[in-house]
Amino acid sequence: GQQLNQSPQSMFIQEGEDVSMNCTSSSIFNTWLWYKQDPGEGPVLLIALYKAGELTSNGRLTAQFGITRKDSFLNISASIPSDVGIYFCAGPSAGNNRKLIWGLGTSLAVNP
Amino acid sequence: NAGVTQTPKFQVLKTGQSMTLQCAQDMNHNSMYWYRQDPGMGLRLIYYSASEGTTDKGEVPNGYNVSRLNKREFSLRLESAAPSQTSVYFCAISSGGPLTQYFGPGTRLLVL
Numbered sequence: 001g002q003q004l005n006q007s008p009q010s011m012f013i014q015e016g017e018d019v020s021m022n023c024t025s026s027s028i029f030n031t032w033l034w035y036k037q038d039p040g041e042g043p044v045l046l047i048a049l050y051k052a053g054e055l056t057s058n059g060r061l062t063a064q065f066g067i068t069r070k071d072s073f074l075n076i077s078a079s080i081p082s083d084v085g086i087y088f089c090a091g092p093s094a095g096n097n098r099k100l101i102w103g104l105g106t107s108l109a110v111n112p
Numbered sequence: 113n114a115g116v117t118q119t120p121k122f123q124v125l126k127t128g129q130s131m132t133l134q135c136a137q138d139m140n141h142n143s144m145y146w147y148r149q150d151p152g153m154g155l156r157l158i159y160y161s162a163s164e165g166t167t168d169k170g171e172v173p174n175g176y177n178v179s180r181l182n183k184r185e186f187s188l189r190l191e192s193a194a195p196s197q198t199s200v201y202f203c204a205i206s207s208g209g210p211l212t213q214y215f216g217p218g219t220r221l222l223v224l
Contacts, residue, residue, distance in 0.1 A: 031211060040218075041218070042116075042215030043213075048212055088154065099170070104152065
């Protein structure tokens with residue numbers, strides 16, 4: 001079945017550093033979604049990508065839809081303490097586009 | 113999490129007890145979902161409802177039942193709770209178009 005592999009599994013960085021994480025699959029995805037989950041809350045959509053090669057920004061966050069359509073990347077510039085949380089990638093299931101396939105997440109900790 | 117409400121926020125059950133988790137939305141979205149989140153396991157889909165009057169199984173439906181009461185409400189029932197159902201449960205909604213999901217704040221369930 002389709003799977004999304006996120007790396008790294010966790011990161012511990014200093015405030016002000018840039019962060020990179022990625023999401024890969026052996027299957028092609030037509031949409032990539034990046035969500036963030038703050039501690040004790042539900043996930044919130046950060047960025048949606050719909051086209052291979054697309055680069056989209058949301059403030060200090062930038063995400064890219066890989067040209068092979070099998071990967072996506074999320075970068076955070078100049079991290080701040082409120083960036084702490086779990087970052088998930090997700091994409092629509094090939095068999096049913098009302099269901100999402102989720103990665104296991106990248107947990108980010110920021111040392112002030 | 114505006115637009116999606118979940119009740120209760122916390123619940124402790126004894127093995128064998130039953131309970132219903134409630135989810136309601138005011139965003140007029142067609143699709144509603146129930147997920148569970150366990151450490152290291154990411155988000156796993158329990159059941160979903162693509163539209164009023166329909167429900168379908170997700171990855172981990174065993175031990176659960178659902179009811180799409182109307183367009184606004186989607187409930188999840190545990191008939192005989194087991195310790196393995198200790199988890200955080202999230203309800204999500206989507207318009208079904210771009211497949212972006214909006215999550216509620218979660219219900220934290222402990223089964224003893």
